Amino acid sequence: xxxxxxxxxxxxxxxxxxxxxxxxxxxxxxxxxxxFFARLxxxxxxxxxSVNQRDTLPKKDxxxxxxxxFPGGAAVLLAIGFAFHAQGCRPxxxxxxxxxxxxxxxxxxxxxxxxxxEGKSEAECEALAQCDTKIAQACSGDAxx
Amino acid sequence: MTELFEKLAKRPELVPAVTKIVEAFLAHExxxxxxxxxxxxxxxKALIRAPFKEPT
Numbered sequence: 141x142x143x144x145x146x147x148x149x150x151x152x153x154x155x156x157x158x159x160x161x162x163x164x165x166x167x168x169x170x171x172x173x174x175x176f177f178a179r180l181x182x183x184x185x186x187x188x189x190s191v192n193q194r195d196t197l198p199k200k201d202x203x204x205x206x207x208x209x210f211p212g213g214a215a216v217l218l219a220i221g222f223a224f225h226a227q228g229c230r231p232x233x234x235x236x237x238x239x240x241x242x243x244x245x246x247x248x249x250x251x252x253x254x255x256x257x258e259g260k261s262e263a264e265c266e267a268l269a270q271c272d273t274k275i276a277q278a279c280s281g282d283a284x285x
Numbered sequence: 286m287t288e289l290f291e292k293l294a295k296r297p298e299l300v301p302a303v304t305k306i307v308e309a310f311l312a313h314e315x316x317x318x319x320x321x322x323x324x325x326x327x328x329x330k331a332l333i334r335a336p337f338k339e340p341t
Contacts, residue, residue: 235318236325248333256336268333275329279322 233281240278244271302327 248271255265262268293300302323309319 233314233318233322236322241325241329245329245332249336252333253336256339262334262337265337271333272330275326275333278329279326 236279241275244274244278
């Protein structure tokens with residue numbers, strides 16, 4: 141890899157950083173971050189290493205070439221995808237705590253049976269309301285609190 | 286959608302569970318996970334009420 145190639149690559153990377161920073165600067169982040177990214181974008185956009193690398197190097201037609209928008213285009217796609225993912229997806233609650241749920245069901249079924257043995261109806265069995273609350277707690281995602 | 290409303294009309298006790306699933310969807314959470322959770326809650330509630338259903 142020649143010195144000119146390195147400079148060209150650095151320019152390309154700075155361009156990509158500029159694009160990402162521009163996207164980040166428009167996200168609803170705290171003001172100091174937005175300002176930082178905006179400054180970084182301006183810096184990256186203004187920094188250029190002008191070298192005529194393509195004219196000086198011998199052309200190799202058989203070498204696979206990346207599309208002209210790479211890595212800027214890929215960086216934009218990544219940044220947009222990441223921004224949408226971060227904004228669109230929220231971590232879901234964990235599933236029910238199976239151990240706690242099984243324990244609640246076991247205890248509550250026994251209480252329910254007691255109510256039946258005492259001749260109480262479903263509406264009269266006060267333990268059921270408490271059991272419903274305990275079931276909801278076991279499945280609320282903060283069961284281990 | 287009409288089918289869902291017809292089913293809910295026949296089983297009104299499922300309305301809170303369906304509401305929770307829709308809420309999860311609107312809050313960008315996983316609705317399938319919420320559906321699983323609601324199914325477990327319904328099953329557990331049915332299980333603890335089983336003694337009342339059994340013929341004595």
